[in-house]
Amino acid sequence: MFFISHVLNPNPALLWAGPKAHPETIKAIAAEYHLNDPLPSQLYYYFQGLLTGNFGIDPQTGRSILSEILFYAPNTLELVLASMVIIIVLGIGLGYISGMRFGTKTDSAIRVFYLTAWSTPYYFGALVAVLVFASYVPLFPSGGNGTVGFSYTPITGVFVLDALLQANWPALQSGLYHLILPATTLALLSFGIVPRIMRSSILDTRWSMHVKAARARGLQEGEVRQKHILRNALIDTTTVIATTFGWLFSGTIIVEKVFAWPGIGQFSYEAIVSDNYPVLVACVFVFTVGVIVANFIADIVYPLLDPRITLGEGG
Amino acid sequence: MSNALSTFGLVTVTIFVVAALLEVLTAGGITPYSPYALSPQINVSPSLEHLFGTDFKGTDIFSQVIAALPVDMGISIGVVVTSALLGIVLGTLAGYFRGALDEVIMRLTDMFLAFPQIIMSLAIAATLGPSLLNVTLSLIVVWWPPYVRLVRGAVLAVAAEDYVSVSKALNSSFFYIVRKDALPNILPSVLVYATTDIGSALLTLSTLGYLNVGIPPAMPELGKMVSSVTYNLYLYPTQVIIPALIVMVMVAGFSFLGEGLRESLDVKLRPHILLRGRGLEKLVIDQPKKHGGVGTTPVG
Numbered sequence: 288m289f290f291i292s293h294v295l296n297p298n299p300a301l302l303w304a305g306p307k308a309h310p311e312t313i314k315a316i317a318a319e320y321h322l323n324d325p326l327p328s329q330l331y332y333y334f335q336g337l338l339t340g341n342f343g344i345d346p347q348t349g350r351s352i353l354s355e356i357l358f359y360a361p362n363t364l365e366l367v368l369a370s371m372v373i374i375i376v377l378g379i380g381l382g383y384i385s386g387m388r389f390g391t392k393t394d395s396a397i398r399v400f401y402l403t404a405w406s407t408p409y410y411f412g413a414l415v416a417v418l419v420f421a422s423y424v425p426l427f428p429s430g431g432n433g434t435v436g437f438s439y440t441p442i443t444g445v446f447v448l449d450a451l452l453q454a455n456w457p458a459l460q461s462g463l464y465h466l467i468l469p470a471t472t473l474a475l476l477s478f479g480i481v482p483r484i485m486r487s488s489i490l491d492t493r494w495s496m497h498v499k500a501a502r503a504r505g506l507q508e509g510e511v512r513q514k515h516i517l518r519n520a521l522i523d524t525t526t527v528i529a530t531t532f533g534w535l536f537s538g539t540i541i542v543e544k545v546f547a548w549p550g551i552g553q554f555s556y557e558a559i560v561s562d563n564y565p566v567l568v569a570c571v572f573v574f575t576v577g578v579i580v581a582n583f584i585a586d587i588v589y590p591l592l593d594p595r596i597t598l599g600e601g602g
Numbered sequence: 603m604s605n606a607l608s609t610f611g612l613v614t615v616t617i618f619v620v621a622a623l624l625e626v627l628t629a630g631g632i633t634p635y636s637p638y639a640l641s642p643q644i645n646v647s648p649s650l651e652h653l654f655g656t657d658f659k660g661t662d663i664f665s666q667v668i669a670a671l672p673v674d675m676g677i678s679i680g681v682v683v684t685s686a687l688l689g690i691v692l693g694t695l696a697g698y699f700r701g702a703l704d705e706v707i708m709r710l711t712d713m714f715l716a717f718p719q720i721i722m723s724l725a726i727a728a729t730l731g732p733s734l735l736n737v738t739l740s741l742i743v744v745w746w747p748p749y750v751r752l753v754r755g756a757v758l759a760v761a762a763e764d765y766v767s768v769s770k771a772l773n774s775s776f777f778y779i780v781r782k783d784a785l786p787n788i789l790p791s792v793l794v795y796a797t798t799d800i801g802s803a804l805l806t807l808s809t810l811g812y813l814n815v816g817i818p819p820a821m822p823e824l825g826k827m828v829s830s831v832t833y834n835l836y837l838y839p840t841q842v843i844i845p846a847l848i849v850m851v852m853v854a855g856f857s858f859l860g861e862g863l864r865e866s867l868d869v870k871l872r873p874h875i876l877l878r879g880r881g882l883e884k885l886v887i888d889q890p891k892k893h894g895g896v897g898t899t900p901v902g
Contacts, residue, residue, distance in 0.1 A: 405857065408853075
């Protein structure tokens with residue numbers, strides 16, 4: 288990302304100060320931000336900034352980028368985590384049912400449902416959700432995250448969680464009420480691959496030898512399903528759920544835009560269209576860290592699911 | 603039922619590809635109206651005269667959709683084909699020669715895999731400025747890594763086979779082994795993945811279009827059409843729904859076709875190889891060693 292912004296943007300000081308700025312001003316800015324130093328030295332300052340959480344100053348608002356990120360990121364986290372819960376419950380549930388009823392009409396219906404949901408562009412799904420559930424059948428609000436009109440002291444910055452921690456029931460209600468539609472939209476449009484992998488791993492394990500052996504040992508059907516089929520199938524699915532985080536982050540750009548959700552997706556989109564590189568770099572950094580953390584969590588979950596997998600080298 | 607789905611996929615994909623080709627070959631001859639012309643008949647509902655109605659400028663939506671097909675199809679297919687070729691070359695090199703080359707290629711791949719796709723290509727497309735070539739490049743940058751992983755995994759599996767050892771013992775050249783032993787085993791899975799992937803590329807491309815990034819201003823594109831009429835959503839929902847629905851049908855067509863191909867070519871879905879980074883290879887399954895052969899088996 289550092290190199291991309293360098294190759295594409297030869298004179299950041301000029302961009303910062305604006306096309307009509309005085310040459311002396313530009314020189315001053317260049318000196319302040321080490322822009323005249325050789326490239327390796329600039330890279331050093333860049334990494335130093337990243338590691339100490341110093342993303343610099345937003346050239347458009349004049350505030351520190353870190354404080355802006357800290358304001359937007361919890362909102363996105365709220366949206367993404369809510370979607371994740373829906374994806375895990377719905378994705379695993381549907382995939383399990385579909386796999387166990389292989390070849391029936393239920394199976395076909397579920398497959399058509401998740402393949403269609405997966406094929407839907409984010410902007411289409413989000414617009415239709417607004418049109419149907421906020422306009423035709425006004426069940427939910429069309430935008431915002433429900434914080435308006437509530438004075439609350441942020442603890443975590445995640446509105447719903449804060450409301451819950453402080454037992455502020457009206458705020459919690461408002462937060463959840465605003466959260467349901469965007470979170471469900473984001474979840475349904477991103478989850479396609481989860482039931483798909485779940486279904487195919489169920490099909491892989493259902494007729495495998497160890498399941499036959501378990502039945503032959505006289506285990507109860509419920510126990511066979513829970514311990515020998517479901518648990519095996521969950522290993523592959525965990526991998527895919529972790530990667531779904533990447534899709535969710537991409538999806539937030541559109542969903543936050545359509546639902547006027549003040550999150551980091553919308554923030555980074557605005558940075559992109561206004562050539563705001565410092566903010567863009569910070570946003571991409573945050574998203575990438577999010578993806579890596581999701582994968583890390585998946586790595587921790589594996590050994591819990593599969594006793595054969597051990598963390599570390601060897602084997 | 604899977605047959606019905608695959609047939610649906612095949613038919614849809616064929617119709618759209620043929621329409622796009624016809625549109626290019628006849629240089630816009632199959633659009634009933636000009637996709638750019640303004641007219642006083644604005645916001646007309648779908649009718650026989652205007653199949654999909656007209657938008658706020660009085661431009662025929664059906665013509666715009668037809669004119670957008672070559673752009674959408676061309677870029678998506680171009681991105682996927684280029685990525686697949688890159689993946690085959692890099693993946694074969696990494697999987698066959700192993701060692702330092704493998705390390706370099708795979709670490710590079712993992713680096714690119716860690717970036718969220720849409721955000722990265724948005725950033726690149728926005729900085730390069732609007733042009734067809736730039737938007738294609740911005741997509742290719744984020745599109746190739748899964749192919750390298752896919753091909754490398756397949757090559758690793760093939761390289762462990764006895765017939766490759768025999769071929770090596772007979773002093774066959776690298777290219778001969780790749781052509782005769784490796785490629786025939788790799789191509790089915792690449793083909794299956796690529797078919798479904800054209801749909802994903804189309805989704806991302808139209809999202810870039812919807813966000814008005816990368817596609818030149820005068821160029822018709824389905825996602826861009828949606829965003830240009832979004833403010834009419836409540837009054838004239840068909841204007842928004844029709845182009846978006848076309849994208850959806852095209853994507854669904856490619857993914858159903860991919861599913862059908864997967865079943866008929868009997869390719870297994872292998873999520874680990876496609877989607878995971880380095881981390882997983884450290885997770886090792888303890889399994890009985892095959893006659894003193896491969897000691898550690900990466901998951902997937």
